[in-house]
Amino acid sequence: xxxxxxxxxxxxxxxxxxxxxxxxxxxxxxxxxxxxxxxxxxxxxxxxxxxxxxxxxxxxxxxxxxxxxxxxxxxxxxxxxxxxxxxxxxxxxxxxxxxxxxxxxxxxxxxxxxxxxxxxxxxxxxxxxxxxxxxxxxxxxxxxxxxxxxxxxxxxxxxxxxxxxxxxxxxxxxxxxxxxxxxxxxxxxxxxxxxxxxxxxxxxxxxxxxxxxxxxxxxxxxxxxxxxxxxxxxxxxxxxxxxxxxxxxxxxxxxxxxxxxxxxxxxxxxxxxxxxxxxxxxxxxxxxxxxxxxxxxxxxxxxxxxxxxxxxxxxxxxxxxxxxxxxxxxxxxxxxxxxxxxxxxxxxxxxxxxxxxxxxxxxxxxxxxxxxxxxxxxxxxxxxxxxxxxxxxxxxxxxxxxxxxxxxxxxxx
Amino acid sequence: xxxxxxxxxxxxxxxxxxxxxxxxxxxxxxxxxxxxxxxxxxxxxxxxxxxxxxxxxxxxxxxxxxxxxxxxxxxxxxxxxxxxxxxxxxxxxxxxxxxxxxxxxxxxxxxxxxxxxxxxxxxxxxxxxxxxxxxxxxxxxxxxxxxxxxxxxxxxxxxxxxxxxxxxxxxxxxxxxxxxxxxxxxxxxxxxxxxxxxxxxxxxxxxxxxxxxxxxxxxxxxxxxxxxxxxxxxxxxxxxxxxxxxxxxxxxxxxxxxxxxxxxxxxxxxxxxxxxxxxxxxxxxxxxxxxxxx
Numbered sequence: 270x271x272x273x274x275x276x277x278x279x280x281x282x283x284x285x286x287x288x289x290x291x292x293x294x295x296x297x298x299x300x301x302x303x304x305x306x307x308x309x310x311x312x313x314x315x316x317x318x319x320x321x322x323x324x325x326x327x328x329x330x331x332x333x334x335x336x337x338x339x340x341x342x343x344x345x346x347x348x349x350x351x352x353x354x355x356x357x358x359x360x361x362x363x364x365x366x367x368x369x370x371x372x373x374x375x376x377x378x379x380x381x382x383x384x385x386x387x388x389x390x391x392x393x394x395x396x397x398x399x400x401x402x403x404x405x406x407x408x409x410x411x412x413x414x415x416x417x418x419x420x421x422x423x424x425x426x427x428x429x430x431x432x433x434x435x436x437x438x439x440x441x442x443x444x445x446x447x448x449x450x451x452x453x454x455x456x457x458x459x460x461x462x463x464x465x466x467x468x469x470x471x472x473x474x475x476x477x478x479x480x481x482x483x484x485x486x487x488x489x490x491x492x493x494x495x496x497x498x499x500x501x502x503x504x505x506x507x508x509x510x511x512x513x514x515x516x517x518x519x520x521x522x523x524x525x526x527x528x529x530x531x532x533x534x535x536x537x538x539x540x541x542x543x544x545x546x547x548x549x550x551x552x553x554x555x556x557x558x559x560x561x562x563x564x565x566x567x568x569x570x571x572x573x574x575x576x577x578x579x580x581x582x583x584x585x586x587x588x589x590x591x592x593x594x595x596x597x598x599x600x601x602x603x604x605x606x607x608x609x610x611x612x613x614x615x616x617x618x619x620x621x622x623x624x625x626x627x628x629x630x631x632x633x634x635x636x637x638x639x640x641x642x643x644x645x646x647x648x649x650x651x652x653x654x655x656x657x658x659x660x661x662x663x664x665x666x667x668x669x670x671x672x673x674x675x676x677x678x679x680x681x682x
Numbered sequence: 683x684x685x686x687x688x689x690x691x692x693x694x695x696x697x698x699x700x701x702x703x704x705x706x707x708x709x710x711x712x713x714x715x716x717x718x719x720x721x722x723x724x725x726x727x728x729x730x731x732x733x734x735x736x737x738x739x740x741x742x743x744x745x746x747x748x749x750x751x752x753x754x755x756x757x758x759x760x761x762x763x764x765x766x767x768x769x770x771x772x773x774x775x776x777x778x779x780x781x782x783x784x785x786x787x788x789x790x791x792x793x794x795x796x797x798x799x800x801x802x803x804x805x806x807x808x809x810x811x812x813x814x815x816x817x818x819x820x821x822x823x824x825x826x827x828x829x830x831x832x833x834x835x836x837x838x839x840x841x842x843x844x845x846x847x848x849x850x851x852x853x854x855x856x857x858x859x860x861x862x863x864x865x866x867x868x869x870x871x872x873x874x875x876x877x878x879x880x881x882x883x884x885x886x887x888x889x890x891x892x893x894x895x896x897x898x899x900x901x902x903x904x905x906x907x908x909x910x911x912x913x914x915x916x917x918x919x920x921x922x923x924x925x926x927x928x929x930x931x932x933x934x935x936x937x938x939x940x941x942x943x944x945x946x947x948x949x950x951x952x953x954x955x956x957x958x959x960x961x962x963x964x965x966x967x968x969x970x971x972x973x974x975x976x
Contacts, residue, residue: 473950504806573805
């Protein structure tokens with residue numbers, strides 16, 4: 270009851286914000302010369318910090334960096350509250366009433382998949398950055414969709430594969446009991462087994478609402494597995510890893526691996542707890558001169574609390590910039606006419622931006638770039654705020670993501 | 683002896699102990715709720731937000747003023763308790779004569795607003811708060827690794843529960859409170875300031891929530907929804923124990939912690955539902971709760 274009532278309240282306030290963002294003077298001629306990008310995100314729930322306001326700022330930074338090339342760009346924002354029904358109705362409203370051409374971000378796999386079918390039905394452009402599900406480029410792939418930043422397969426391969434090679438032969442999983450947790454767990458298990466490792470056990474915790482992980486951690490401890498894989502996200506992962514430290518898993522020789530950890534999660538955990546663990550991202554602000562520059566521009570545009578962008582935020586930036594370049598390339602009239610045409614042109618053009626460098630987009634809608642395995646620094650190693658990662662290993666773009674043939678995507682069969 | 687119901691004995695003992703530790707939180711939180719409901723007849727749905735405020739005030743004291751855990755344990759409940767006093771004086775006091783539902787709606791709404799404000803200010807993933815140096819480390823009990831801090835939580839929670847019970851049942855002020863609940867007009871006629879007593883009781887109940895929040899800060903991520911996650915369970919505990927029964931909520935808090943812990947071993951997927959199953963059964967058999975007066 271608590272959840273739903275709060276959500277309803279937020280729907281109301283969210284729509285107010287939306288109405289305020291819609292220009293009332295929108296004359297027909299001006300509308301034809303304006304591209305509208307909707308950032309559909311979690312402004313109020315557990316994924317706010319890994320998407321939310323920073324995704325909005327990153328998208329606006331891309332619009333700013335793109336500059337003025339003969340058409341106007343407007344950015345709209347809405348909170349999907351992690352509910353597929355809310356997400357779908359917001360998107361319908363955006364398209365039907367506000368003339369939105371492109372939707373970006375969309376964390377939370379359930380909402381991401383629901384929005385996927387609406388965007389296809391209405392032939393608009395869908396650039397997903399922060400959802401994890403591989404289904405977006407698998408069984409539910411769509412000619413209107415590009416999955417930009419990361420997915421569960423890539424995380425499983427990078428983190429799972431690396432740990433087995435480093436000698437982590439036996440694994441125990443603590444998994445959130447819903448679609449995302451299951452798929453991350455299953456894909457990591459496959460990599461562990463194919464690399465010669467063993468899965469000695471797993472436990473599924475209720476989602477959402479689990480705050481105490483001690484029982485599950487005790488089971489992990491009793492299993493004597495070398496690696497304890499934490500297969501959940503956001504606040505859940507933070508609590509699980511924090512409590513693993515408290516119960517001395519690391520001190521007793523077990524290694525705790527957060528299978529989906531963003532730089533913002535590390536900031537919340539603190540290096541005292543997260544230090545020494547490994548995680549995978551496709552972007553880190555301190556990777557090279559270009560990533561430092563773009564991160565600085567994003568932070569300067571006003572991220573909450575000076576939040577540094579994670580890979581999800583960088584994905585919003587990169588996807589928006591490539592989209593706008595494509596619109597400029599094909600002409601705004603053509604771009605507004607058909608989402609599929611825009612996506613096809615985006616796939617045909619190579620990508621290049623400060624966040625991910627040069628890259629390509631596969632016919633099934635998978636954006637390709639390298640995946641980086643990071644080790645989190647200890648408080649002694651870190652030189653200041655947000656100095657969190659040491660790069661351990663880079664998986665090249667062509668190997669980082671699931672091969673197209675295994676995805677069962679109807680577009681490429 | 684090695685296995686009980688197919689579960690290794692050491693694992694089972696460990697889970698029982700963990701159940702007690704979680705039960706300590708349930709007991710401490712439901713205690714505050716029971717005190718408030720028992721004396722004021724208000725179902726305080728702001729309790730979760732006040733628990734969260736306790737943790738955040740501890741974090742702020744450390745980061746803005748450099749006051750550590752031990753100071754926070756004393757100061758945070760006072761500050762949050764004071765906000766409770768203001769809330770009671772300005773809003774809740776106007777609802778005593780109305781149906782319970784109004785108090786519930788008001789406190790629920792205030793709780794949502796507080797959570798929203800904190801989320802706006804601090805984001806959703808939370809702030810780190812370290813275990814105080816004196817309590818870091820762990821004991822190796824043979825069957826499990828027992829963090830010293832968790833042991834401390836159980837002891838403190840038990841002491842607080844006992845102290846609250848003693849104050850209400852065995853002291854003069856406690857007897858005034860109990861009398862004022864039965865017949866406020868008569869107690870007022872004896873020259874006792876009943877409205878002020880109500881205000882202080884609400885403040886004390888809120889301070890208990892904040893105290894639990896400070897205890898929780900080093901264990902959980904200090905985040906705006908930390909109270910919302912716990913509070914539903916705590917309400918179930920209060921209902922099972924009997925609304926307003928202090929002893930009932932303490933005993934139920936600890937025993938439900940244990941039941942939940944055992945569920946996490948035998949069928950973890952049901953661990954979030956088991957408490958509500960117990961609640962349904964208890965309400966069918968004893969509508970007033972295990973220790974409640976019908």
